Amino acid sequence: MVTLRINGDEMSLDDVDPTTPLLWVLRDHLGLTGTKFGCGMGQCGSCTIHLDGRATRCCVLPIRDIDGMSVTTIEGLSEDDDHPLQEAWVEAGVPQCGYCQVGQLMSAAALLADNDEPSDDDIDRAMSGNLCRCGTYTRIRSAIHAAARAMR
């Protein structure tokens, strides 16, 4: 039996096939559909969550490998939808279709937790695993800078 702490709550996943990637446990078993499926092979970042605070692609992460670990999803990123990145994202009008944006935000949040004044290169490195087919990259970069300023 696998136990995870998800957005602060202890969850025992007794009747879930332990080979199931965390992505599908979140989406199908727990109804946390904010985390998205885009490729299923760690290529696109749509499924980015925080695993013990680190940005992680959870589509290729069987839950049996992360027993006892702590998971944060978009649903747990902020108390009142007020993470500076969420505010900067709305302010800059970053989303187009919006599908990749949860993954983008989770990668960006992990970056800013470590680095409160990232350069463009830092951003490009931290965000390189997150594809956006709509092409919102330039706004993502400027919104991360804006959120970093707001957090300092």
Place this chain on the structure above:
Amino acid sequence: MTTTSIDPAPQGVMNVSRRGFLGGLVGAGSFVLGASWPLASARAASVNEAFAPNVFLAIAPSGVVTIIAHRSEMGTGIRTSLPMVVADELGALWERVTIEQAPGDRSFGSQNTDGSRSIRRFYDVMRVAGASARNMLERAAAARWNVAHTECTTRGHEVVHESTNRTLPFGDLVADAIALDPPAAEDLRYRTRSELNYVGKGVPITDGQDIVTGRATFGIDATLPGMKYASIERPPVLGGTVRAYDATATLAVPGVERVIELSSSTAPHAFKPLGGLAVIGTSTWATLRGRQALEVEWDDGANASYSSETYDAALLASAQAGGRVVRDEGDVDAAFADATRTVEANYELPLLSHAPMEPPCALARVTDDLCEVWAPTQNPQTAQDMLAGEFGLSRDQVVVHVTLLGGGFGRKSKADFVVEAARLAREVGAPVKVTWTREDDVRHDYYHAVSALSMKAALNGDDDVTALRMSTAFPSISTTFDPTARHGSDGELGQGFSDVPFAVPNIRVENGEARGHVRIGWLRSVANIYHAFGVSTFVDELAAARGRDPFEHWLSMLGTDRDLALGDFYSNYGEPLERYPYDIKRLRAVGQLAADRAEWGRDLPRGRGLGFAAHRSFLASVAVVAEVDVTQDGQLTIPRIDMAVDCGLAVHPDRVRSQMEGAAVFGAGVALAGEITAKDGRIEQSNFHDYKIPRIYEAPQDVRVHLVESGELPGGVGEPGVPPIAPAICNAVFAATGKRIRRLPLARHDLSWS
């Protein structure tokens, strides 16, 4: 600045409050208005669009204004922009507007969200809807005050009587307005540009907050109690069938419940599901594991002969041979016979896949007399029709709920994935959600056509260009609907090819034959992608051959300012040329604006270069200056893109900008690495590791969008940014390295220099 004219006059506005058109969407007792609108162009009319009521708004006694978004939201912001037009004409406060997404229903007019048409087809309709409602509220208030309604106006969700400073909130007038007859067309008054608060300025997109909190509901997020999951192994070759299969191991996977064989699609494949073997289970993961364990033998059928290597060579030969003459002016053969010299080049572009970040998916529930689906569809009415036909139901027994789309780009206007879910739901007797994997998506798309172009110019003793002979060949979208089709449609050929705008006395445009072996569909800007690449690269090659600056040379090729005269072969995106002329002056102006803002001609070190391309499509013109940086060992980056845009009136300028920024990345994807190939009928790519789309560090680093201030009729926005990007990038590569790119993508080429 002038305002766009409302033309032709509105017809058939009716007060439908008591008719319940909106069903459960808005509360009882609301004031509901419908507007119908004659089509501007019969030539473009689809059956869907003819004289149908096509917009609805409702005002509740509480004052809440509900506006129906009837077009699909896939990232353009249309779910915000069109309702915003209604709210502005009405005089509503945006904070007190609620937006409801319409299900598929003929009452709304066409909901087929493609062709960059939503604003151009519905901007006027939305104004009629808003202005008609305002007129009725003004009359209701005027009756209370015993004044002439022409002395009243609306502002801030209230009717205002200016001279006496009296106001009445919208909600208080609902009961009175319900009893009124709608205004005659000639009594409608539209706000002038200076009276508008939202149009031309914009509001934040309505789904922004839901998107950044993960609450936004896309198709993949739809659920129903008791829902089963399905994953489908489809025939690897189009038209292939299951010869034999063994599902023993699949059925042993925990959570797998059934394997269902679906009949294979036969040509014409149109929007039909492909068939295959569906694994049904209690979770997505169970179905994916079940599929892995499946053993299938396929009969591949005739398309197994299809391999890109041989096909592409034949396609180029077909382009060179030409055949069907589409446009013929002057005497091209005589001009070539008299030429002092000629310039010739061929261009080749591969198949492309849409790869929206949300793959195709749908949820369905089917009973004997009701079929309900939830799907990220660009075209709910076609889905509705197909499902009605599938189950022998009437249209009102089929409800297509439109979710948000995690990208569409043309892929999600086909209903194949929706029908899959419904077939399985009926077979299983429970709600079923079908989710395509990325591999399914890349291998079974409606691909953007592979293409080949042959371009030739004749020059005389003065080095004037005296003739152009241009030929294109590509498997037409028509092949998806008619397997005997061999030529492009007028629509495809008119996407940047038969409408070549250059002032050359002798021009012949031809189209060679090509067959389809995979489903060919439309992808963001469609045939403009390859035609703009061929034309804009060739004109750059001509400049080089003539020793001229590429931008100055392009300007000179345009000739005098005029409306381009084009014959019956040209469909102008379904609009008459009198209404939306091909205006050389406007095209020239965007070119100049891009060149000015990009500081065309600025000094750059070796390995850096600027490239220019400009293209009119979907009734908008976009000019691009791309700056590339190529290291000596051939690593390419795109530090900057300048895009000048004339789309007529920019209803929501920020969303126009965001579409252009996105188009720069989409176009860069076409240039850099986008390539789908087939071998023995099977698509060779499968996921983002081998079908590469730009990552943040590969995409243009700085995209500067320069909008032409315009009060002209709105043109398209979603697509026109894409076509000039790839040729501008490749022309910049030539400027930087001297290497001419005639075959995309760039990933095929060694760009190193010394």
